Amino acid sequence: MKSFKDKVALITGAAHGFGRSLAIEAANRGMKLALADVDESGLEKTFYDVKNLGAEAISIPTDVTDEAAVDKMVKQTMSKYNEINLLINSAGIAIPGPIWELPTRDWEWILHADLMSQVWSLKRVIPIMRKQKGHGDILNVASMAGLITSPLMPAYYATKFAVVGMTEAVEYDLQAAHANVGLHVFCPAFVQTDLYHTEKHRPEKYTDNSDPYYSSETFKEGQKQAKIDITTGMPIDNIPKIIFKALEDDKFYILTHPGMNPAIVARANNIPSGKGPDLAALAPFMAETHEVEGDNKDER
Numbered sequence: 001m002k003s004f005k006d007k008v009a010l011i012t013g014a015a016h017g018f019g020r021s022l023a024i025e026a027a028n029r030g031m032k033l034a035l036a037d038v039d040e041s042g043l044e045k046t047f048y049d050v051k052n053l054g055a056e057a058i059s060i061p062t063d064v065t066d067e068a069a070v071d072k073m074v075k076q077t078m079s080k081y082n083e084i085n086l087l088i089n090s091a092g093i094a095i096p097g098p099i100w101e102l103p104t105r106d107w108e109w110i111l112h113a114d115l116m117s118q119v120w121s122l123k124r125v126i127p128i129m130r131k132q133k134g135h136g137d138i139l140n141v142a143s144m145a146g147l148i149t150s151p152l153m154p155a156y157y158a159t160k161f162a163v164v165g166m167t168e169a170v171e172y173d174l175q176a177a178h179a180n181v182g183l184h185v186f187c188p189a190f191v192q193t194d195l196y197h198t199e200k201h202r203p204e205k206y207t208d209n210s211d212p213y214y215s216s217e218t219f220k221e222g223q224k225q226a227k228i229d230i231t232t233g234m235p236i237d238n239i240p241k242i243i244f245k246a247l248e249d250d251k252f253y254i255l256t257h258p259g260m261n262p263a264i265v266a267r268a269n270n271i272p273s274g275k276g277p278d279l280a281a282l283a284p285f286m287a288e289t290h291e292v293e294g295d296n297k298d299e300r
């Protein structure tokens, strides 16, 4: 069975949420860690927590919306450990808002934070893994929002569909090249993380306080709904174990909300018949966004 002990994990978004919980799980499994995030105080907390678990670790403050910073992050990891065996792309944000109101800068922010950050790290880490002995794994955090759609978050859906499509396409190229690298894409529905704090991580370059959109009812309502969705989501506790088991089992798609499976199938079945999104048909599925994977129900 695949073992991660003594292997090197580079984790983005390590200050909070999935990135932080995966860092702690990786430390418990004896991995050496390179931890990256834009939130330096949150990053420091994760760093000290994994050190207290006995893990070797470095912390690399990084804004993943900046390609030069991603480049530096990979180089710093290599200069410390000289290898990367597991890359976890978990840094990300969520932005609600209808397309006719959401400022273009918010599209640019989410496309860079949730998609281009992963493109830039894959571009650099895949060649490193291919030169190494043994197998490398890469986990791209996407979302259920990369497999089905619902109202109010077009920018989020656009980036998550792009992450799923990009990861699938790269997987073909790796197979054709007989590469020693396995890709995985994580597609959860709502989970209790700090994702509704997205605005705290808005880089200066995407900030314009004079834009009236950020004091509009649409903006405030979006923030309120995001908090409700995330704080009532599935508890995060079992997620890192589900993910590491899926990495060990070489699963490509990693799903945690089986109640959403009929929605994924329904969308796929509608496509050849030309049937498009139907708000009324979606309603029953939305109630399922908080359900935990069948096999793991007892562990809640």
Ligand SMILES: NC(=O)c1ccc[n+]([C@@H]2O[C@H](COP(=O)([O-])OP(=O)(O)OC[C@H]3O[C@@H](n4cnc5c(N)ncnc54)[C@H](O)[C@@H]3O)[C@@H](O)[C@H]2O)c1
Pocket: 012, 013, 014, 015, 016, 017, 018, 019, 036, 037, 038, 039, 042, 062, 063, 064, 065, 090, 091, 092, 093, 094, 113, 114, 141, 142, 143, 144, 187, 188, 189, 190, 191, 192, 193, 194, 195, 196, 197, 198, 201, 203, 230, 233
């Ligand atoms: N929580 C959910 O319900 C849920 C569901 C599906 C998908 N996701 C996805 O999971 C990923 C991780 O989110 P989370 O839920 O753990 O949220 P989170 O806010 O708890 O963690 C995200 C981390 O990314 C960091 N980050 C944000 N912008 C950054 C930047 N520019 N550079 C570096 N780091 C940055 C934040 O500081 C934070 O530590 C996101 O892509 C999110 O879309 C979350």
